[in-house]
Amino acid sequence: MRPPSLSLMAGLLIGSLAVLPAQAHKTEVSGDVAGTWHLEPNHSPKAGEPARVWVALTQQGGRVISLEQCDCTLAVYATNQPDAAPVVQPTLQAMSPERFQNIPGADITFPALGEYRMVLTGRPRADATFTPFELSYTTVVAGGARSITPTPAPDQEAAPEVRRSPVWIVSGVGGIVVAIAALAAFNKGKSLR
Numbered sequence: 001m002r003p004p005s006l007s008l009m010a011g012l013l014i015g016s017l018a019v020l021p022a023q024a025h026k027t028e029v030s031g032d033v034a035g036t037w038h039l040e041p042n043h044s045p046k047a048g049e050p051a052r053v054w055v056a057l058t059q060q061g062g063r064v065i066s067l068e069q070c071d072c073t074l075a076v077y078a079t080n081q082p083d084a085a086p087v088v089q090p091t092l093q094a095m096s097p098e099r100f101q102n103i104p105g106a107d108i109t110f111p112a113l114g115e116y117r118m119v120l121t122g123r124p125r126a127d128a129t130f131t132p133f134e135l136s137y138t139t140v141v142a143g144g145a146r147s148i149t150p151t152p153a154p155d156q157e158a159a160p161e162v163r164r165s166p167v168w169i170v171s172g173v174g175g176i177v178v179a180i181a182a183l184a185a186f187n188k189g190k191s192l193r
Contacts, residue, residue, distance in 0.1 A: 030133035033065065034058050035120060037137040038097065046144030047113045053137075054095045054105030055120050059130050065122075066102040067094040070130075072122035074106055079115040079138065087111055110141040 027036045036056040045051035053074075057065035075086035088108055095105035110116060116139055123132040 026137055028135045028137070030135050031131035032060050033122070033130050033133040033135075035133075035135040037118075037135075039137070039139055043139065045108070045110055045139060045141050047110050047141050049109065049144040051108050051110065052095075052105065053108055053118060054097055054100075054103055055135065056098075056100045056103050057122070064100060064103065065128065065130060067092060067104045068102060069125055069128035070104065070122040071125050072104045072120060074104070075119050075121075076108060076110070077117045077119065079117050087116070113141050113143045115140050 025036045025038055027034055029035075034057070036058075038054050038056070039045060040052040057070065059065060072092055074090055074092055076088040076090070078084065078087050088110070090106035090108050092104045092106050094102040096102060097105070104120065104122075108118075117136055118139070119134060119136045121132075121134045124130050
């Protein structure tokens with residue numbers, strides 16, 4: 001049996017990594033509430049351009065929690081300023097995307113490129129029986145056509161920009177290194193025979 005070629009192994013690895021950033025939804029659980037986040041367009045918002053976020057809230061058993069049942073608020077924070085006030089607090093509106101009806105959502109315009117954390121908090125209204133929750137979702141906002149560049153106030157020192165590498169890049173590079181090492185070891189073992 002012929003061993004797989006290095007180019008075949010590299011092609012498969014790179015091909016499998018190409019689909020990782022295209023993750024469509026992120027689901028998080030808080031108490032007895034699960035929230036599936038979706039950010040349009042394609043989980044790739046751009047600074048200065050409108051983006052739509054919605055969260056499909058469900059209780060154990062799959063029962064959907066509508067905006068009418070939830071006293072919810074959404075706040076958006078710049079992750080490089082953890083103790084700062086939210087940069088955006090959009091008004092939530094009932095949305096009916098995909099197969100969901102009347103779930104919380106909002107239109108957001110991120111002010112600048114960078115990493116942002118959206119936090120959705122909620123507690124039950126009227127006859128709803130879920131426990132209060134807090135769910136969060138972090139996204140990286142790219143530069144857009146209408147990017148707004150924030151300028152620091154004269155009496156404040158500008159915070160250094162922190163750039164974080166997505167986990168998939170680190171895992172991808174590690175996977176490629178492991179695959180090359182395994183292939184080299186396999187070929188070395190074959191040449192010793």
